[in-house]
Amino acid sequence: MAKKRVVTTTINGDTHDFLCKPQQTLLEALRDVLGLTGTKEGCSNGNCGACTVQMDGRPVDSCLVLAVEVEGAELKTIEGVACGNHLDEVQGAFLEGAALQCGICTPGFIMQTESLLEENPTPSEEEIRFYLSGNLCRCTGYDKIVKAVQDAAEQRQTANA
Amino acid sequence: MRDFEYEAPTTLSTAIELLAQQDGSAKPLAGGTDLIDHVRTGRLEPDLLIDVKKINELNVLELNGDGLRLGAAVPCYKIYGTPEISQQYAALTDSCRIIGGIQIQSRASVGGNLCNSGPAADSIPSLIVLGGVCVIAGPNGTREVAAEDFCTAPGKNVLEAGELLVEIKFPARAANSGSHYRRFIPRNEMDIAVVSVGASVELDENQQNFGSARIALGAVAATPLFAQAASDALAGQPVNAESIANAAAAAKEIATPITDMRGTAEYRTHLIGVLIERVINAAVSQARGEAICYKPGH
Numbered sequence: 001m002a003k004k005r006v007v008t009t010t011i012n013g014d015t016h017d018f019l020c021k022p023q024q025t026l027l028e029a030l031r032d033v034l035g036l037t038g039t040k041e042g043c044s045n046g047n048c049g050a051c052t053v054q055m056d057g058r059p060v061d062s063c064l065v066l067a068v069e070v071e072g073a074e075l076k077t078i079e080g081v082a083c084g085n086h087l088d089e090v091q092g093a094f095l096e097g098a099a100l101q102c103g104i105c106t107p108g109f110i111m112q113t114e115s116l117l118e119e120n121p122t123p124s125e126e127e128i129r130f131y132l133s134g135n136l137c138r139c140t141g142y143d144k145i146v147k148a149v150q151d152a153a154e155q156r157q158t159a160n161a
Numbered sequence: 162m163r164d165f166e167y168e169a170p171t172t173l174s175t176a177i178e179l180l181a182q183q184d185g186s187a188k189p190l191a192g193g194t195d196l197i198d199h200v201r202t203g204r205l206e207p208d209l210l211i212d213v214k215k216i217n218e219l220n221v222l223e224l225n226g227d228g229l230r231l232g233a234a235v236p237c238y239k240i241y242g243t244p245e246i247s248q249q250y251a252a253l254t255d256s257c258r259i260i261g262g263i264q265i266q267s268r269a270s271v272g273g274n275l276c277n278s279g280p281a282a283d284s285i286p287s288l289i290v291l292g293g294v295c296v297i298a299g300p301n302g303t304r305e306v307a308a309e310d311f312c313t314a315p316g317k318n319v320l321e322a323g324e325l326l327v328e329i330k331f332p333a334r335a336a337n338s339g340s341h342y343r344r345f346i347p348r349n350e351m352d353i354a355v356v357s358v359g360a361s362v363e364l365d366e367n368q369q370n371f372g373s374a375r376i377a378l379g380a381v382a383a384t385p386l387f388a389q390a391a392s393d394a395l396a397g398q399p400v401n402a403e404s405i406a407n408a409a410a411a412a413k414e415i416a417t418p419i420t421d422m423r424g425t426a427e428y429r430t431h432l433i434g435v436l437i438e439r440v441i442n443a444a445v446s447q448a449r450g451e452a453i454c455y456k457p458g459h
Contacts, residue, residue, distance in 0.1 A: 002166045022167035022210065025197070045198045047351070049264055058238065058267035064197050065268070066190075068167050069212060112263070130457065133350040134262020 009070045011036070012080025020067040026060075027051045029067035030077060038078035040104050042136070049135030052108040053077045059115040061134070078107035081114065089159070090114055090152040099148035101139030109135050113149050121160075122153060162201045169212035173219075173298055173327065179211050181300045181323035189213045189325055191234040192268035194261060195277050218298075218327050219272070224249070229331040231293075233272025238263075240271065250331060251447055252287035252340035252359045258457040259283055259344065262351050272326050278312040278384070285312065285385040286359030286377035287342045291331050299324035309377070309387035337364040337372070339447030341440050343455065344379065345432050350457075354380045355424045358412075358436040362444045364400070371395040376408065376437065381416035381429050388412040391437070405441050409434040 004019045011034070020029045027044070030036045030053070042050030044063045051062040054076040081088050087095065090113045100106045109132065116123060116131040123131065128149045129142070137145060167190075170176045180187050187209040190196055199205040213219050219234035224245050231240065237257035241247055247254040253271070260269055260283050274284040275295070285308065293308035300323045308329065312318050320326065344357035357379035363372040374395040376388040391412035398404035418429035443453045 002164055005167075021164070023162040023164055023200075025162070044201065046194055046261065046265060049262065052264055055267070059264045060267045061194075061264045064192075064194050064265075066167065066193065066197065066210070068169075069193075069214075115263070126456070130350060131263055134264045 005068055007068055007071050009072065010074045012076055018067075022066060022068050024067045025063050026053070026055075026065040026067050026070055026075075027062040029070075030062060033067075036077050036079055038107050040107055042104065042108070047134075047136065048105065048108070049112060049132075050105050050108040052111040052135065054111060054115060057118075059112050076111075076114075078111060081110060088114075089155040090117070090149070093148040093152035093155065094145070097144055097148040097151060099140060099144040100137075105135060105137045105139075109137065109145055113152065116149070117153055117156060121156060123149070125150070163203070163206060165200070165207050166209045167212065168209065169215050171215045171217075173216050173325070176211055176213055176216055176325055177298055177300060177323065179209065180325060183209050185322050187211055189276075191219070191270040191273040192236055192265075194265050194269040195273065213325070221328055226333060228333040231271060231329045231331070233276075233326040233328055234270050235272070237266040237269050237271065241266075249334045250287075250291055250340065252290055252342040252361060252444075253284070253331075255342040255455075255457070256284040256287040256359075259350065272329065275308070275311060275329070276318060276320065276326055278314075278316055278318040280312075280315050280383055280385065281344075281354040281357065281380035282385065283342070283344060283354065283357065283379070286357055286379045287340070288329060289377035289385060289387045290340060290342075290359040290361040290375040292361075292375070293329045293331050295329055296327045297324050298327045303327070309385075312384035314383050335363045335372075337366065337368055337448050338362065339364075339444040339449070341443040341447060341453070341455070343436065343440055343443070345436060353423065356380050356418075356429050356432040356436060358433065358440045360437070360440045360444045362395070362441065362448055364445065364448045368400075368449050370397065370399050371404065372397075374408070374441070376412060376441075378412060378416060378433060380423075381418040381433060383417070386415055388415060390414065395441075400445055402438075405438050406434075408441065409437040412437055 040050040042048035188207040190210040219232040221232035223230040241254040288308035340361035342359040344354035346352035391408040
């Protein structure tokens with residue numbers, strides 16, 4: 001039996017030490033060890049993107065990362081997106097645009113959108129659809145999600161103007 | 162998931178030692194996008210995962226006058242994030258942009274894609290046409306294998322027990338050369354190739370004739386194939402529909418596609434011709450510095 005390891009990582013700006021076994025994924029550690037249940041489990045094989053988090057500034061499927069691999073890494077999860085009770089533009093646009101129904105995929109879509117807008121603040125519809133192709137939604141048919149991403153991008157552009 | 166040990170050595174020699182000690186029950190872990198899923202589903206049953214991402218030799222990404230060195234653990238996004246590589250080794254970055262979605266590209270490495278040795282692996286035709294040479298380290302030293310000789314069967318390759326792919330190196334690109342890779346899928350993204358084609362061409366000085374060419378095919382045989390006769394058929398020929406059709410006919414000769422849910426053998430054979438025409442024309446456009454009518458995923 002592999003022993004548990006201590007992993008030290010930064011999550012949403014705070015340093016965390018946690019114990020995990022090599023066989024635990026980052027998704028499992030976030031949810032079951034650290035209680036950060038905003039990150040959702042969908043397919044657990046890297047197809048659906050529900051478990052998307054940022055690791056050292058890059059979006060990753062946390063189901064395909066071992067928890068022991070995040071030693072020394074900087075993570076951002078859906079819990080780190082809002083500032084207190086103040087939703088950020090992406091969260092606000094998804095809410096206002098009803099870009100969700102059951103909501104399981106939403107944290108992953110929001111994390112992926114955050115990465116998209118950091119990389120490309122003014123994406124075209126095609127660029128949005130391509131960047132979000134690793135996130136699946138079985139409810140909305142995607143149009144409202146794409147519209148919400150466009151709205152969030154526009155709001156950020158206006159705010160930064 | 163299965164209970165296994167995890168090590169993250171910082172030197173190549175330690176990694177080789179660990180691999181050799183375990184007698185086949187250790188697996189190298191780079192991006193993990195295939196490996197972790199295979200362990201979770203029980204398709205692989207390793208006792209030890211050796212994280213190779215802390216080893217300098219596997220993180221090399223170096224472009225200079227001698228060519229390109231690509232460490233086996235370098236993730237896709239770093240490769241296409243380097244504009245000079247996109248420009249000079251376009252087929253390689255065409256591949257990296259369509260392997261999985263963006264999240265997968267944050268982690269998945271070309272070295273891992275090669276070592277998984279899937280017949281439809283998106284990076285392998287590009288490695289073949291760009292003249293990639295695989296540098297393999299093992300208990301008995303280092304050896305080199307041409308990319309087209311690396312895969313031996315679906316999921317199988319030339320790596321012996323205890324050996325590790327360290328890097329893939331590519332020769333410098335000639336003047337008047339261009340390359341391209343694309344696949345046919347019924348969606349726009351996030352799918353496995355029905356058929357894929359990579360090509361690299363070198364044109365003569367007036368850019369009207371092929372000097373030489375390399376064509377490779379994916380998903381039409383047990384391994385990705387270097388289409389030697391099709392490549393040779395273009396050498397010295399004018400750039401026109403006839404020469405490209407001749408190359409396509411030669412490429413179809415070596416394909417042994419299967420019929421499955423993605424397409425019939427006849428359909429796949431037909432697609433080889435369609436894709437070769439598009440891919441060669443795109444590689445020619447790239448060599449001439451013209452705009453290419455291609456969007457990743459389309």
